[in-house]
Amino acid sequence: xNPYEPHVIEEKWQKYWEERETFRVDEDPSKKKYYLLEMFPxxxxxxxMGHVRNYSIGDVIARYKRMKGLNVLHPMGxxxxxxxxxxxxxxxxxxxASWTHANIDYMxxxxxxxxxxxxxxxxxxTCDVDYYRWEQLMFLKMYERGIVYRKSSxxxxxxxxxxxxxxxxxxGGNCWRCGEEVVQKELTQWFFxxxxxxxxxxEYCDRLPGWPEKVTSMQKNWIGKSYGVEVHFSLEDGTPFTxxxxxxxxxxGVTFMVLAPEHPLSAQLxxxxxxxxxxxxxxxxxxxxxxxxxxxxxxxxxxVFTGKYAINPLTGNKIPIYVGxxxxxxxxxxxxxxxxxxxxxxxEFAREYNLPVIVTITPKDRILDPAAMDCAYVDEGVLVxxxxxxxxxxxxxxxxxxxxxxxxxxxxxxxxxxxKDWGIxxxxxxxxxxPIIYCDECGTLPVPEKDLPVVxxxxxxxxxxxxxxxxxxxEFYEVDCPVCKKKARRETDTMDTFVESSWYFLRYTCADYxxxxxxxxxxxxxxPVDQYIGGIEHAVLHLLYSRFFNRVLNxxxxxGVREPFENLLTQGMVxxxxxxxSKSKGNVVDPNYLIEKYGADTARLFCLFASPPEKDxxxxxxxxxxxxxxxxxxxxxxxxxxxxxxxxxxxxxLPGAQGDNKLLIHKIHKTVKKVTEDLxxxxxxxxxxxxxxxxxxxxxxxxxxxxxxxxxxxxxxxCETVLRLLFPFVPHIxxxxxxxxxxxxxxxxxxxxxYDEGLVxxxxxxxxxxxxxxxxxxxxxxxxxxxxxxxxxxLALEKIQKHLxxxxxxxxxxxxxxxxxxxx
RNA sequence: GCCUGGGUGGCGGAAUAGGCAGACGCAAGGGACUUAAAAUCCCUCGCCCGUAUGGGCGUACGAGUUCAAUUCUCGUCCCAGGCACCA
Numbered sequence: 001x002n003p004y005e006p007h008v009i010e011e012k013w014q015k016y017w018e019e020r021e022t023f024r025v026d027e028d029p030s031k032k033k034y035y036l037l038e039m040f041p042x043x044x045x046x047x048x049m050g051h052v053r054n055y056s057i058g059d060v061i062a063r064y065k066r067m068k069g070l071n072v073l074h075p076m077g078x079x080x081x082x083x084x085x086x087x088x089x090x091x092x093x094x095x096x097a098s099w100t101h102a103n104i105d106y107m108x109x110x111x112x113x114x115x116x117x118x119x120x121x122x123x124x125x126t127c128d129v130d131y132y133r134w135e136q137l138m139f140l141k142m143y144e145r146g147i148v149y150r151k152s153s154x155x156x157x158x159x160x161x162x163x164x165x166x167x168x169x170x171x172g173g174n175c176w177r178c179g180e181e182v183v184q185k186e187l188t189q190w191f192f193x194x195x196x197x198x199x200x201x202x203e204y205c206d207r208l209p210g211w212p213e214k215v216t217s218m219q220k221n222w223i224g225k226s227y228g229v230e231v232h233f234s235l236e237d238g239t240p241f242t243x244x245x246x247x248x249x250x251x252x253g254v255t256f257m258v259l260a261p262e263h264p265l266s267a268q269l270x271x272x273x274x275x276x277x278x279x280x281x282x283x284x285x286x287x288x289x290x291x292x293x294x295x296x297x298x299x300x301x302x303x304v305f306t307g308k309y310a311i312n313p314l315t316g317n318k319i320p321i322y323v324g325x326x327x328x329x330x331x332x333x334x335x336x337x338x339x340x341x342x343x344x345x346x347x348e349f350a351r352e353y354n355l356p357v358i359v360t361i362t363p364k365d366r367i368l369d370p371a372a373m374d375c376a377y378v379d380e381g382v383l384v385x386x387x388x389x390x391x392x393x394x395x396x397x398x399x400x401x402x403x404x405x406x407x408x409x410x411x412x413x414x415x416x417x418x419x420k421d422w423g424i425x426x427x428x429x430x431x432x433x434x435p436i437i438y439c440d441e442c443g444t445l446p447v448p449e450k451d452l453p454v455v456x457x458x459x460x461x462x463x464x465x466x467x468x469x470x471x472x473x474x475e476f477y478e479v480d481c482p483v484c485k486k487k488a489r490r491e492t493d494t495m496d497t498f499v500e501s502s503w504y505f506l507r508y509t510c511a512d513y514x515x516x517x518x519x520x521x522x523x524x525x526x527x528p529v530d531q532y533i534g535g536i537e538h539a540v541l542h543l544l545y546s547r548f549f550n551r552v553l554n555x556x557x558x559x560g561v562r563e564p565f566e567n568l569l570t571q572g573m574v575x576x577x578x579x580x581x582s583k584s585k586g587n588v589v590d591p592n593y594l595i596e597k598y599g600a601d602t603a604r605l606f607c608l609f610a611s612p613p614e615k616d617x618x619x620x621x622x623x624x625x626x627x628x629x630x631x632x633x634x635x636x637x638x639x640x641x642x643x644x645x646x647x648x649x650x651x652x653x654l655p656g657a658q659g660d661n662k663l664l665i666h667k668i669h670k671t672v673k674k675v676t677e678d679l680x681x682x683x684x685x686x687x688x689x690x691x692x693x694x695x696x697x698x699x700x701x702x703x704x705x706x707x708x709x710x711x712x713x714x715x716x717x718x719c720e721t722v723l724r725l726l727f728p729f730v731p732h733i734x735x736x737x738x739x740x741x742x743x744x745x746x747x748x749x750x751x752x753x754x755y756d757e758g759l760v761x762x763x764x765x766x767x768x769x770x771x772x773x774x775x776x777x778x779x780x781x782x783x784x785x786x787x788x789x790x791x792x793x794x795l796a797l798e799k800i801q802k803h804l805x806x807x808x809x810x811x812x813x814x815x816x817x818x819x820x821x822x823x824x
Numbered sequence: 825g826c827c828u829g830g831g832u833g834g835c836g837g838a839a840u841a842g843g844c845a846g847a848c849g850c851a852a853g854g855g856a857c858u859u860a861a862a863a864u865c866c867c868u869c870g871c872c873c874g875u876a877u878g879g880g881c882g883u884a885c886g887a888g889u890u891c892a893a894u895u896c897u898c899g900u901c902c903c904a905g906g907c908a909c910c911a
Contacts, residue, residue: 331910689848768844
């Protein structure tokens with residue numbers, strides 16, 4: 001018997017796949033296509049356990065679908081622009097480009113050592129000119145259509161990364177990448193008009209049945225759609241000003257108005273009044289406060305009176321106007337109507353500054369006394385103090401009042417979104433240059449298409465400064481104006497790296513295409529991605545950006561589909577000692593170590609068996625041992641009998657089989673069914689568990705050393721089934737054992753075993769027998785016995801009779817082939 | 825505060841459409857083999873009472889629906905993730 005030597009066989013089979021280009025795939029009209037994609041890695045230098053898990057799950061699905069006869073596209077590439085390359089350059093004096101490419105080369109060998117089957121011809125590195133040149137072209141097309149624009153605005157800035165961050169990239173006031181506290185800066189930046197698509201992105205969340213609800217609900221939450229009305233108030237002199245509210249049912253309870261400090265009227269209104277100084281001081285004070293700090297709910301509500309009044313369009317009442325620190329300029333119109341009786345924030349403000357409270361919605365069971373209230377009443381109720389709307393339920397009143405406002409020209413039904421446009425300028429070097437030229441004479445100009453690509457120079461010195469190193473590199477930024485030919489200057493900011501990952505899945509379908517960004521024919525053949533697999537951490541970042549970008553490309557005629565990802569599986573994190581694996585926690589398990597000690601098959605198997613894909617995976621060294629043990633058990637099972645079995649023809653059906661043969665045949669078919677169904681719904685851990693059961697059954701079978709021809713044939717059938725079912729999970733050991741059994745290895749990855757529904761069911765079934773819902777006995781019965789017969793049979797059982805003694809049977813419930821419950 | 829998930833043995837986790845709770849694995853204990861160890865194999869393994877046949881309890885907690893609830897309904901508690909002065 002040969003020992004199980006993972007390294008030897010893994011190298012052997014990886015070479016075999018490589019030489020035969022097993023995973024190479026092209027469009028094939030005779031087969032159904034299946035595009036399987038895992039989120040591509042950042043080439044940090046090493047594959048980590050999160051990758052191993054993600055790509056193991058993907059590889060199982062890819063191999064399984066291929067065995068099922070689908071034409072599977074399974075590509076891999078590198079999200080290769082980004083900060084760490086620049087940091088390495090500063091720390092170690094290497095070029096970001098060479099650092100990145102060296103990492104890619106090493107990590108590619110790591111992926112190959114894990115046995116993942118990709119079509120490497122389609123490999124992409126986003127830092128290659130042949131990739132980002134097309135992104136620059138897309139940028140220009142978007143610029144033409146007004147989807148890209150430049151504006152000055154307060155932006156999130158990470159002092160550590162020395163660059164701007166999009167809203168999505170700020171987590172609780174901190175940088176998503178390095179955790180540094182984000183500050184606000186006023187900068188002129190390039191933006192993608194994602195808000196133009198806010199409504200569609202929001203509404204389509206409900207048309208993504210293949211996505212986890214968790215993710216779509218996070219996206220909806222982020223987009224933040226709310227229905228309301230813009231109400232036109234006016235100043236005493238008739239100057240109109242507009243506020244947004246979702247609660248027009250409380251319009252009769254407005255007792256003051258509040259403006260955001262940045263609102264133009266905040267400074268204008270008090271001009272020339274006694275309030276002028278005070279207001280100016282207040283605005284200045286709020287401005288200097290940190291914006292992340294200002295967003296905090298705990299912040300005390302503060303404000304000052306502007307000295308001016310507004311007129312409520314419904315009541316004609318004169319209402320004081322304040323400037324307040326809790327009103328945001330970026331949302332709605334930057335001004336609100338305040339209804340202290342029915343809004344908690346307004347209530348707090350009113351109590352602070354002794355402003356009146358008018359109740360306009362009353363609960364059914366009590367009367368609200370404005371003087372005695374200690375918080376706002378925000379629940380449902382009936383309108384009071386509301387003129388013609390009195391007596392109406394407030395939910396209905398919302399629509400009635402909007403209708404009335406619209407009729408009188410006092411307001412407009414509006415929808416507001418929380419989503420902001422995506423700021424994509426980064427003051428960094430290692431990214432795709434933004435193809436724009438600034439000319440003193442001609443202004444902001446797109447780089448002419450014929451001058452693309454704008455190549456990122458790879459030979460410059462990188463220093464940590466508050467702007468892009470490109471800005472210190474005249475060879476890059478000095479350029480002639482494409483219009484007037486005078487000296488002009490290139491944009492030196494680069495694009496957010498999330499732009500590259502917003503369309504890489506499209507480029508995979510035609511990675512070699514050089515006549516344009518995308519070969520529409522091939523894109524249409526493969527898109528949409530049938531199954532996307534990746535971490536939950538991109539729920540609103542990458543996944544939202546990609547949905548947006550794909551829509552834009554759809555409108556540019558580059559893509560046929562609207563939504564890029566049909567089905568999404570979000571895998572959980574890898575946890576050790578109760579925390580996410582990270583260098584700082586010192587709880588990292590190195591995949592190299594695992595491969596060296598146990599081999600790739602064990603590493604894969606453990607990641608897949610220890611927990612279902614979408615849950616967090618608790619790392620366990622003993623669990624890894626267990627997986628290794630199982631593989632050795634499979635190895636011994638086949639290896640020890642290979643000589644005998646390889647000359648026998650295998651059987652998984654044997655009409656008239658009896659005893660152990662029959663039991664094993666049933667188990668084989670049951671297992672094939674179970675594993676097939678489990679794989680279809682990604683229950684990989686239970687699929688493995690049932691293969692383990694089959695292995696256990698076969699061990700029991702061989703214990704009796706059956707020597708007759710039929711038994712051996714069935715045994716071989718069992719072993720072959722185990723191997724076939726196990727192939728997607730642990731392809732190396734399976735290939736080796738398959739060859740040992742004399743099988744055709746080329747067909748191993750192309751045939752998924754089928755099962756016979758008739759052989760899944762056994763003739764005898766175990767019936768659970770309950771009395772009054774409590775299990776009292778079990779008994780064997782013929783399959784499909786009539787309810788009457790089963791009921792009769794069960795009454796004869798000794799234990800059951802004991803429990804029925806002296807009692808009258810009231811009712812008998814029979815679940816065919818499963819259970820009888822006697823009620824007495 | 826709001827929106828998602830989730831809470832099952834010592835542990836990771838099963839139970840697909842309301843029908844035997846704890847599959848599979850890990851750990852633990854006992855045994856076989858061995859000069860010994862490793863490896864391997866066998867047995868036990870939710871809790872309580874009982875020598876045992878057996879009985880009671882048990883899927884966060886409390887109610888409810890049902891012949892039957894881990895599964896459905898309502899309420900409560902706890903944990904994780906997301907959003908949060910968004911008008």
